[in-house]
Amino acid sequence: xxxxxxxxxxxxxxxxxxxxxxxxxxxxxxxxxxxxxxxxxxxxxxxxxxxxxxxxxxxxxxxxxxxxxxxxxxxxxxxxxxxxxxxxxxxxxxxxxxxxxxxxxxxxxxxxxxxxxxxxxxxxxxxxxxxxxxxxxxxxxxxxxxxxxxxxxxxxxxxxxxxxxxxxxxxxxxxxxxxxxxxxxxxxxxxxxxxxxxxxxxxxxxxxxxxxxxxxxxxxxxxxxxxxxxxxxxxxxxxxxxxxxxxxxxxxxxxxxxxxxxxxxxxxxxxxxxxxxxxxxxxxxxxxxxxxxxxxxxxxxxxxxxxxxxxxxxxxxxxxxxxxxxxxxxxxxxxxxxxxxxxxxxxxxxxxxxxxxxxxxxxxxxxxxxxxxxxxxxxxxxxxxxxxxxxxxxxxxxxxxxxxxxxxxxxxxxxxxxxxxxxxxxxxxxxxxxxxxxxxxxxxxxxxxxxxxxxxxxxxxxxxxxxxxxxxxxxxxxxxxxxxxxxxxxxxxxxxxxxxxxxxxxxxxxxxxxxxxxxxxxxxx
Amino acid sequence: xxxxxxxxxxxxxxxxxxxxxxxxxxxxxxxxxxxxxxxxxxxxxxxxxxxxxxxxxxxxxxxxxxxxxxxxxxxxxxxxxxxxxxxxxxxxxxxxxxxxxxxxxxxxxxxxxxxxxxxxxxxxxxxxxxxxxxxxxxxxxxxxxxxxxxxxxxxxxxxxxxxxxxxxxxxxxxxxxxxxxxxxxxxxxxxxxxxxxxxxxxxxxxxxxxxxxxxxxxxxxxxxxxxxxxxxxxxxxxxxxxxxxxxxxxxxxxxxxxxxxxxxxxxxxxxxxxxxxxxxxxxxxxxxxxxxxxxxxxxxxxxxxxxxxxxxxxxxxxxxxxxxxxxxxxxxxxxxxxxxxxxxxxxxxxxxxxxxxxxxxxxxxxxxxxxxxxxxxx
Numbered sequence: 001x002x003x004x005x006x007x008x009x010x011x012x013x014x015x016x017x018x019x020x021x022x023x024x025x026x027x028x029x030x031x032x033x034x035x036x037x038x039x040x041x042x043x044x045x046x047x048x049x050x051x052x053x054x055x056x057x058x059x060x061x062x063x064x065x066x067x068x069x070x071x072x073x074x075x076x077x078x079x080x081x082x083x084x085x086x087x088x089x090x091x092x093x094x095x096x097x098x099x100x101x102x103x104x105x106x107x108x109x110x111x112x113x114x115x116x117x118x119x120x121x122x123x124x125x126x127x128x129x130x131x132x133x134x135x136x137x138x139x140x141x142x143x144x145x146x147x148x149x150x151x152x153x154x155x156x157x158x159x160x161x162x163x164x165x166x167x168x169x170x171x172x173x174x175x176x177x178x179x180x181x182x183x184x185x186x187x188x189x190x191x192x193x194x195x196x197x198x199x200x201x202x203x204x205x206x207x208x209x210x211x212x213x214x215x216x217x218x219x220x221x222x223x224x225x226x227x228x229x230x231x232x233x234x235x236x237x238x239x240x241x242x243x244x245x246x247x248x249x250x251x252x253x254x255x256x257x258x259x260x261x262x263x264x265x266x267x268x269x270x271x272x273x274x275x276x277x278x279x280x281x282x283x284x285x286x287x288x289x290x291x292x293x294x295x296x297x298x299x300x301x302x303x304x305x306x307x308x309x310x311x312x313x314x315x316x317x318x319x320x321x322x323x324x325x326x327x328x329x330x331x332x333x334x335x336x337x338x339x340x341x342x343x344x345x346x347x348x349x350x351x352x353x354x355x356x357x358x359x360x361x362x363x364x365x366x367x368x369x370x371x372x373x374x375x376x377x378x379x380x381x382x383x384x385x386x387x388x389x390x391x392x393x394x395x396x397x398x399x400x401x402x403x404x405x406x407x408x409x410x411x412x413x414x415x416x417x418x419x420x421x422x423x424x425x426x427x428x429x430x431x432x433x434x435x436x437x438x439x440x441x442x443x444x445x446x447x448x449x450x451x452x453x454x455x456x457x458x459x460x461x462x463x464x465x466x467x468x469x470x471x472x473x474x475x476x477x478x479x480x481x482x483x484x485x486x487x488x489x490x491x492x493x494x495x496x497x498x499x500x501x502x503x504x505x506x507x508x509x510x511x512x513x514x515x516x517x518x519x520x521x522x523x524x525x
Numbered sequence: 526x527x528x529x530x531x532x533x534x535x536x537x538x539x540x541x542x543x544x545x546x547x548x549x550x551x552x553x554x555x556x557x558x559x560x561x562x563x564x565x566x567x568x569x570x571x572x573x574x575x576x577x578x579x580x581x582x583x584x585x586x587x588x589x590x591x592x593x594x595x596x597x598x599x600x601x602x603x604x605x606x607x608x609x610x611x612x613x614x615x616x617x618x619x620x621x622x623x624x625x626x627x628x629x630x631x632x633x634x635x636x637x638x639x640x641x642x643x644x645x646x647x648x649x650x651x652x653x654x655x656x657x658x659x660x661x662x663x664x665x666x667x668x669x670x671x672x673x674x675x676x677x678x679x680x681x682x683x684x685x686x687x688x689x690x691x692x693x694x695x696x697x698x699x700x701x702x703x704x705x706x707x708x709x710x711x712x713x714x715x716x717x718x719x720x721x722x723x724x725x726x727x728x729x730x731x732x733x734x735x736x737x738x739x740x741x742x743x744x745x746x747x748x749x750x751x752x753x754x755x756x757x758x759x760x761x762x763x764x765x766x767x768x769x770x771x772x773x774x775x776x777x778x779x780x781x782x783x784x785x786x787x788x789x790x791x792x793x794x795x796x797x798x799x800x801x802x803x804x805x806x807x808x809x810x811x812x813x814x815x816x817x818x819x820x821x822x823x824x825x826x827x828x829x830x831x832x833x834x835x836x837x838x839x840x841x842x843x844x845x846x847x848x849x850x851x852x853x854x855x856x857x858x859x860x861x862x863x864x865x866x867x868x869x870x871x872x873x874x875x876x877x878x879x880x881x882x883x884x885x886x887x888x889x890x891x892x893x894x895x896x897x898x899x900x901x902x903x
Contacts, residue, residue, distance in 0.1 A: 002533040003624060004627045005627075006701075006702050007701045008630075008701070008702075009701065019637075065645075065648060068601060069641070069644045069645060072604055073637060073644065074641075076607075076637070077637040080633065080634060080637060083615070083622075083626055084627055084630050084633065084702075087627065088536065090615070090619075090623070091535075091615070091620075091623065092537075092538055094616055094619065095538035095540065096541075098547075098616050099542075099865055099867070099868045100864070101612050102550075102609070102868050103867065103868050103871050105605075105608055105609055105612065106868075106872050107871075107875070108605060109875060110875050110879060112605050113879055113883075114882060116597075117883075117886050124887075132885075133886075136882065165538075167864050168863055322537075328535075328536070328538075328857075330534030330537075332534070348531065
C-alpha cells in the first residue's frame with residue numbers, strides 16, 4: 001500500500017521461494033564446505049594421500065564455481081527479490097539491522113578474498129599457509145551465518161525487541177541459538193553431500209571409496225543430530241505459532257511432514273553410499289543432493305509458513321501493514337486502514353472513487369494492494385482454488401472476508417478496510433470463480449456443508465468450539481445455527497438452509513461419536 | 526503531473542547513526558565499486574579489442590588471456606564492493622530506490638540472471654589455455670555484452686528513482702514490472718558516461734599489467750603500456766564529449782548547479798575536467814617517453830581524484846533531483862551505540878586482515894613498485 005505491488009502473474013511468493021531455497025542450499029554448503037576443505041587438506045597431507053589432494057584441488061574449483069559465483073550472486077538476489085516483493089519489511093530490516101548487514105559485509109569481503117586465494121594458492125603456497133587461508137575462509141563464512149542468523153530468526157521470534165527495540169535483544173532472540181546449531185549441522189551435512197558429487201566422477205575406485213566414506217562421516221552424524229536440534233528449535237518457537245505446522249495450516253503441516261520424510265530419505269541414501277562406495281555413480285550423488293535440497297527447501301517453507309500472517313512476527317503483516325498502531329507508522333497499521341479505508345490510505349491506487357459501477361475494477365486494486373503479496377488469482381496460492389472448493393457467492397465471500405484472521409489457525413491478517421471496500425473486493429473475487437450452475441443448488445450433505453462453510457476456521461477435533469459447544473440435540477443445534485453472530489459475535493452472518501443445517505448437525509454428531517470412540521480406545525490402551 | 530502522494534512514507538525505525546555517516550559510507554563504497562567495475566568491464570572490452578587486433582599485432586592473444594584470467598577476480602570484487610552501496614542507498618533512499626525497482630521489476634530481477642551467466646562466461650574464458658582463444662573470445666564477448674546490459678538496467682532504475690513524477694504513469698500502465706525509463710533524456714549519456722569510463726580504466730588495468738611485467742618481459746610490457754595508454758587517452762577524450770552531452774541533457778536548474786549555482790558542484794566539475802585533461806596529457810607524455818612510472822602512478826592517482834569528485838557530483842545531482850521530496854533533516858536519528866562501534870572495529874580489522882592476506886600471498890612482494898595492484902585478491 002505504501003509501496004507499489006509488483007504484479008507477478010505466477011506468484012511473487014513462489015519467486016522468492018525459488019530464489020531463497022536455491023541460495024540457502026548453496027550458502028550452507030559455502031560454510032560447511034569451507035571446513036571440509038581445510039580438514040580434508042590436512043587429512044590428505046598427514047596421510048601423504050596425493051590422490052586425495054589432487055581431487056581436493058578439483059573440488060576447490062567446483063566449490064568456488066558453486067559458492068563464490070552462484071552463492072554470492074543469489075545472495076544479492078535474495079536482497080533484490082525481497083526489496084521488490086516486501087519493500088516495507090526490507091526497509092524495516094535495513095533500518096533496524098543496518099550495522100548487522102554491514103558487519104556481515106565485512107565478513108563476506110574477507111570470505112570471498114580468502115576463497116579465491118585458497119583456490120589460486122593451491123600450486124603456489126606452502127601447505128601451512130594454504131591451510132591458513134582455508135581457515136580464514138571458514139571462520140569468515142561461519143561469522144556471516146552468526147550475523148545473518150540473528151536477522152532471519154528475528155523475523156520469526158523477535159522476542160522482547162517488540163517492546164524495547166534494542167538491537168541485541170532482537171538479534172539474540174529466542175530461536176537464535178537453536179537455529180544457529182541447526183543450520184550449522186545442515187552445513188556440515190551439505191559439505192559431504194556436495195563432495196559426493198565430485199567424488200562420483202573419479203576413475204580411481206579406491207580414491208572414490210575413501211572420499212565417499214569420508215563424506216559419510218560428515219553427512220551421517222550431522223543428519224543424525226538434526227532431529228534433536230530441530231526439537232530444540234521448535235521448543236523455542238511460541239506454541240501457538242508452531243501449532244500451524246500441526247494441522248490447521250495446510251502449507252506448514254505438509255512441508256513439516258515432507259521435511260521430516262526427506263530428511264530421513266537423505267539419511268538413508270547417505271548410508272547406502274557406504275554399501276558400494278567404490279561404485280557410487282554420479283546420478284546417485286545427484287539424487288542425494290536433490291533429496292537434500294527438497295528437505296532443506298521444506299524446512300525453509302515451514303519457517304516461512306508458520307510465521308504467517310506476519311513477515312516480522314507481531315510487528316508487520318505479510319501484506320505490509322503493521323499489526324498494531326505504532327508511532328511513525330504513517331497510517332499503515334491494520335486498524336488505521338480499516339478506519340480510514342484502503343482507498344484513502346493506500347498510495348498506489350489508481351481509482352480512489354468507489355461507485356456502483358466500478359466495483360470490480362476497484363476490487364481488483366484492493367486485491368492487488370492487500371492480498372497480492374501472497375496470493376494470485378489462479379496461480380500460486382490462487383484464490384480460484386479456494387473458491388472452487390467452497391462455492392461461495394458474493395455475499396458469502398464478503399461475509400467470510402470479515403473473518404480472515406480466524407482461518408487456518410490465524411494464518412492470514414485481518415481484512416483491513418471499510419465494509420464497502422470489502423464489498424468491492426468480494427465483487428472482484430466473484431469474477432475469478434463464478435459459481436457453476438450445478439453448484440447453484442447448494443450442497444446438502446453434512447460433510448460438504450462443513451467443508452464449504454466451517455472448515456477454514458474450525459478444525460475437526462473435540463476441543464474445537466464447534467464440536468464442544470454446539471448443542472447435541474438436533475433441534476436446539478439447528479436453531480442455534482440460524483444466527484451465527486449470536487453464537488459468537490465474530491462469526492460471519494451465514495444463512496444456511498434448513499436442510500443444510502440439519503445435515504451439518506447430523507454430521508457433527510457423527511464426528512463427535514467417532515472422536516469419543518477414538519478417545520475411549522486411546523484411553524483403553 | 527507530479528503525484529507527491531505516491532512517495533512511500535519512511536518506516537518507523539530511526540536511522541541507527543547520523544545521516545552523514547551513511548552518506549560518507551555510501552559515497553566511498555560507491556567509488557570503490559565503480560573503480561572495480563571499470564577495471565572489470567574495461568578489461569573485458571580491451572581483451573576483446575586485443576583479440577580483434579591479434580592478426581595485425583603480435584601478443585594480441587596473450588593480452589586477451591592475461592586479462593581474461595583477471596576477470597574472475599575483478600567481477601567478484603565489483604559485486605562485493607557493490608553490496609555496500611546497495612545497502613547504504615537503501616538506508617537513506619529506500620523509498621525512491623524500492624519504488625523505482627518495483628516499476629522496472631523484471632529487468633531489475635533479470636540483472637541477477639545476466640550476472641550469473643556473464644560470471645560463468647568469464648570463468649570459462651579464464652580457464653581456456655593454448656595459443657588461440659577460439660570459443661573463449663565469443664564467450665567473453667557475450668559476457669561483456671551482458672555486463673553492458675546490466676549497466677543499462679542500472680541506469681534505467683536509478684534515473685527513475687530520481688524522478689518520482691514518472692512513477693505513476695509507468696506503474697499503472699504496467700504493474701507487472703515490464704518497464705524501463707527510456708524517455709529519460711539523461712539516460713543514454715549517463716549510461717555512456719559510465720561505460721566510456723570503464724574503457725578508460727580498462728586501459729589503466731593494462732598499464733598496471735605493464736608495470737608488473739616491466740622487468741620480466743619488457744617487450745610485452747611496452748606493448749601493454751602503449752595499448753592500454755592509448756585506450757585510456759581515446760576513451761577519456763570521448764568521455765569529455767559524453768560528459769558535455771550528459772551535462773546538456775540535464776534540466777536547466779540542475780545543470781546550473783555545476784555552472785556556478787552550487788560552488789562545490791562547480792569546483793568538482795572543474796576538478797573532474799581538469800583532471801581528465803591533465804591525465805590525457807600526462808599519459809601522452811608517458812607513452813612517448815615510455816615512462817611507466819608516470820603512466821602507472823600519476824595518471825591513476827589523478828583518475829582516483831577525478832572519479833571521487835565524480836562520485837560526489839553524482840550524489841549532489843541525486844539530492845538535487847529529489848529536493849522537492851527528500852529532506853534529510855527529517856530523519857530521526859538514534860545511534861545504535863551498542864553495535865556501531867563494533868562495526869567500525871570489525872571493519873578496520875577486516876581491512877587489515879585483507880591486506881595481510883594479500884601480503885602473505887606475495888601480492889606486494891613480487892612487484893615491489895606496485896602501490897595498488899590492479900588484480901588484487903578480491
